[in-house]
Amino acid sequence: MQDQLFWFFSIAMLLSGVLVVLGRNPVTSALFLVLSLFFMAGLFVLLEAYFLAIIQILVYAGAVIVLFLFVIMLLDLKTENVRQFKRFGAGGALLVAGALAWKLASVVMAMPAADAKPVVGTTEAMGKLLFTQYLLPFEVTSVLLLIAMVGVVSLSRKETK
């Protein structure tokens, strides 16, 4: 059952990823991105990372995609009437991406096999780790979020002069 779910989630995720890249209208790209991230959350559940699956859905579907759609609709973009891939550029891009995939896959294949080890009480254990060993990065992240917020406000303010 879990194996079938893995194949379903990963193939659906990759297909919607392809549609993100190839979609002509940015709105459809954004919606396929949500779909792709949902399937990714499904894979997280299969890996017993329940907390991260919920965070993934909340942060990406709840915040990031809303932001994307808001900006797309704010900018009122025309859909691209011609598919704008230049033949040389597209060939080069696919070549580089394919080479990277092939190289990384050969590294993965050369790895020694590993067995799944049980991870106990993920959410509770993660909270403990986050507030003991990773306390400093956690606090630094909050400062980073504050900086990002100030930056966004100052960037998107209309100049009054």
Next chain:
Amino acid sequence: MIPVTLEHYLIVSVLMFSLGLAGVMLRRNALVVFMSLELMLNASNLALVAFSRFNGNLHGQIFVFFIITVAAAEVAVGLAIIVALFRRRQTVQVDEINSMRL
């Protein structure tokens, strides 16, 4: 059917990452380039969660937690930059933005 192992998850992650890279290089629309970047970030998240599961500790998941937080901040700043750019130039096509002058 062969059982799903760490390699399967990593291969999916590799494919996702390359797909995002192809999107970043193929597309001209800055917003879609940005979405492809999100795909790449998520691919690395998947690899980290898979490593965490197969090593039996939670450090990989903590890392993913931080990556998601930073990605959210990055999206907010990046979209603000795109909006500011659009106000100046009335375009989000990256190949039409070829001068550093305002």
